[in-house]
Amino acid sequence: MTLRESLSQNYKPIIYFILFVLIGFPLLHPLGLPLPIDQDCRDVYNKIESLKAGDVAVVTQYIGGGNRAELYPQYKAVLEHLLRKDGIKIILEEAGTESPVFSQLVLQELNAFKRKTYGVDFVDLGYIPGDEAAIAGLCRDLHALVSKDYYGTPIDQIPMLKDVNTAKDFTIVVDITASADSQFWLNQAYAPYRTAIALGMASAKVPDAYAYYKAGQIFGILESLKGAAQYEFLTGSPGLAIIGMDAQSLAHLYIAFLIVAGNVAFFMGRKKK
C-alpha cells in the first residue's frame, strides 16, 4: 500500500490531529489574533459602565458541567466589571443545582471578599428551585421568597437588601444561561416591570436571544465564548476567553479550509472518472 492510498482511505485521524494542534497550540502560546467587537456585546458593556452608585445589578446563572466552557468566562468577565465600579449592589442567584459551585469559584478567583464587603456590596442568594415560579417570586417579592442567603444568613440581616423588594428595584438583570430560563426573565421581569435585561448565551441558543434583542426586549447579548472574549477585551482584563478565541478563530478557519478542500477533492475525483 502506498502512502497516498493509505491516506485516501484513512484521512480522518490526520484531520483530527491537525485540529487538535490548532486548538491546543494557542492555549499554550496565545497568538493575540485581532478581535472585532459586536454591537450587542458593546451594549452590555456600555449599560454596565453607565451604572451609578446605589444601582442594583442582579446576575443570575445556570452554569453546569456541559456549558461551563462557554458560560463561565462570561460570568467572570461581567462580575469583574461590576466589582470594579463603586457603590453598586450586586445580587447573585443560581437557577441550577450545579450552579452555586461556579458562583463560589468566581468570587474566589476575583478575590471579591477582599475587594468588597459581603452583605453591603454583594450577596449570593444561592440556588432557588422552581424554574419560572421561582423567578416570578423573586420579581414579585424577594423577601417573601428567599429567607436565607447561600451561607445561611437571614435575608433581613443583610443591609444591602433592605430597599430591594421587587423587580422594580433591579436596575439591570444579566442572565447567563443555556436553557429556557432566559424566557422566564422576559416573562416575569421585563413584561410586568420593564426591568432592563441582558443575556449571556451558549451558541446554540443565541438565535433565540437575537430575536429578543432585535425586538428591543433585551439590551444586549454575550454570544458564547466570543462574547466573553469581547467583554474581557472591553474591560481590559484578558483571561481564558481571549486565549480560547485564538483557538476558535483557527478552528473556524480550518473548517472553512476543509470544506473547500473536500469540494476540490470531490470535483477532481469526478474529472478523473
Added chain:
Amino acid sequence: MLIAGRLSWLVVTLIFSAIMLSILYLSSKKIYVPVIREHPGIAAIKDAIGRAAEMGRPVSYSPGTDTLYSTKYAADTAAALTILAYVAKESARMGSKLIVGISQPTVLPVAEDVVRTAFTFEGKPEEYVEEETVQFYSPDQWGFSSSYIGMMYREKVAANFLFGEHAAEAMLISENASTIGAIQVAGTTNVYQLPLLLVTCDYCLIGEDEFAAAAYLSPDPVQKGIIFGQDLAKLICIALIVIGSILVTFGSNLISNLLKM
C-alpha cells in the same frame, strides 16, 4: 373553571384531532381513501437493509436516548419503536443480523417485544437471541454512545439507523458509523441535532417526516389516511400565518390575540 390562555390550545387541539380522526374514519370505511406518496426515507431503509444482507454484515438500530414518558420526545420514541418493528421484519426477511442498542430501561421491554414479535411474524423466532439481539447499554447518553460506537466497530455493521431523540451523542455515532462505511438513515425531532444528522447521514427524516413514516408503516394500508389529516392541519396553520400577517400589516392583531386567549 377554564384556565386563562389555554382556550386556544383547546380549540386548536380539538379541531386538529377532529380532522385527523374523521379522515381516518372516512378512509377506513373506504369512503375517501387519500393517496399518500411513499416517503423516500422508507425506500432508503429498505435499500440499506438489503445492502447489509448482501454483504453479510449486521444492521444496527437505536430508538433514541429518551424515555417513553418524556414530556417532549415521547412521541418521537414511540415513532422510533414503530419504525423498529418494520426494520426488524425487513431484516428478518432479508436475512441480515439485527442489533438494537437501548439506552432507556423503560424502552427495553418494549423494544424486546417488538423485535421478538417481528421475528416470529416472519417465521424466524430462533433468530431472536435474548440479551443479544436487543442490547441494553446505559441510561446515560455518553455511556450509551460509547458502547454503541464500540459495538458498531466490533460487529462491522453495514447499515445504521438512528431514530427517536438523540442529543449531542448523535454526531458521535453517525460520524463513527460513516468511518466503518455503514449506510445511515436517521430521523429525529430534536431540532438542535437535525442539522448534524442531515449532514452526516445518507438519508435524514426531518422532524415530522419521522412521524409520517411511522404512520405510513402501519400494517393496515387504509389507515395511512391519518397522514392526510396531518397535511390538512398544516394547511390551516399556513392559512392562519398568511391571514395573520396580512392583518398585522394593516394594523390588526386579531389572529394573534385570538391565539393568545
Added chain:
Amino acid sequence: MSIVFKKGTSVVLFVVAMIFFFDYFWKDPTLQGTATNLNNWVVVIAAFALGLGAYSLTVRHVQIIRKRGMLMPYSIALLVTMFTFIITGLVTHSISSPEYSFIYNSIIVPASQALYGMSSFFIASASYRALRAKSYESLVCLAAAMFILFLNAPIFGVINPILPSLGKIVWDTSISTGMRAILIGIGIGTLTTGLRIIIGQDKAPLGGGD
C-alpha cells in the same frame, strides 16, 4: 385473565391521556392532584425499570466471561466498576458522600466531557467528507455553513470586513425561517402519533404482539 389486561391497557392509555388533557385547560383541584400523582408514579415505575436494564447488561457480560470471549477482560472491568458504584452508593447511603463523589468525579465526569468535546472533531471530518456540492441543494447548504463561519470567527472580519456582514444577512434570513416551519410540523406530527397510539391503532410502542 389476559383479555382483562389487554383491554385494561387500552383503557389506561385513553383515561390517563384524557385526565392530562382536561387538567391542562380546566382548573380543578382533584384533577390537578390526580395528574400530579400519575406524574410522580411514572418516575417511580421508571426507577423499577432500571432493574430490567441492569439485569440484561449483567447477564450479557456474564455470558461473555463464561464463554471466555475476546471481550472477557473488558466485561470484567465493566462489572467491577458497576458494582463498585452500587456498593459505594448503598454503603455510604448518599450520592454526595466524599467516597462517591471521588469515583464519580474521576470516572464519569472526565469520560463524559471527553466524549462531548469529541464532537467538534467529528464536525471537522464531516465538513470535509459530507459538505460537498453534489447537487444544488447541498451547494445551498454548504454555502450557508460557510457564511456562518465567516460571521462567527472574528478572524474573517479582519481578512475582509465584507465577509461577516454577508454572514449576518444569511443569519437573519435563514436561521429562524426553516426552524419555525419544522417546529410547527413537529407539533402537529406529535398530535398524529399520540392520537394513533391513544385510540389503539398503533400497538408497536406498547410492544406489538397479539
Added chain:
Amino acid sequence: MTDIFVVSIAAILALMIYTILYRENPAFRLGEHILVGATVGNAVVQAVFQIQNVAITKFQKGMETGDVTGILYIIAIILGILLYFQFSSKYRYVSKISIALMLAVGLSLSIRGLISVNVVGQIIGAMQPLNSVQNIVYLIGVVCVLLYFVYEKKVSNIIGPLPKIGRYVLMMTMGAYFANVLMGRVSLVIGTLNDLFVAPAYYFIPIALLIVIADSLSRRKIAGKKS
C-alpha cells in the same frame, strides 16, 4: 495527593476515550466498558434512592398520617413490580399496563406542550407586518417549508414547485445551524484541553501520541507485507 490521583485517572481515562479518533482499540474498549459500568451503577444507586426516599418513605408516612396521596404510592410500587412479568413469556401482557401508563403520561404531556409552544406559539411568532422585503421573503420561506412536508398526492400536485423552494430554504437553515454549532463544541474541547494541560496530566499526552504513532507504523508494515 488525592488531587494528583484524581487528575491522573481523569486524564488517562479522557485520553483513552480520545483514542477512538484514531481507531477502535483496547484502550478505548477499556474506557468504554468502565464508563458504561460506572453510569449504569450510578443510575442503579439513584433509582434505589428514588424508590426508597420517594415511594417507600411517602407510603409509610401516608400510612401513619392517613394521607391518601402517600398511601397511593403503593400503586406505583406495584406497577413497578409488574414490569418484571416481562421475564415470563406467558404473563408478559401484565407488564404492559405499566408501560401503557408511562406512554400515556409522556404522549399527553408532549401534546400539551408541543401544541401550545410549537404550533400556537410559532404561528404567533411567524406573523409579521409585510412592510419590508425581508419580512415578505420570510413569510414565503416559512410557507414553502411547511408545504414541503405535505404528503398527499393531490395537494402536492396543486401546490406545484413551492415544496422545492421549501427544500432549498430548509437546506440553508440546516447549513447555517451546522456551522453555528461549531463554536460551542470547540469551546468544549478548549475546556477539556485546559484540564489536560495541568501537571501531571500533560505528561500523558506525548505518551498517548507515541503509542498511536508506533501502532500506525506497525500496522502499515503488516499491511505492506500482506500486499
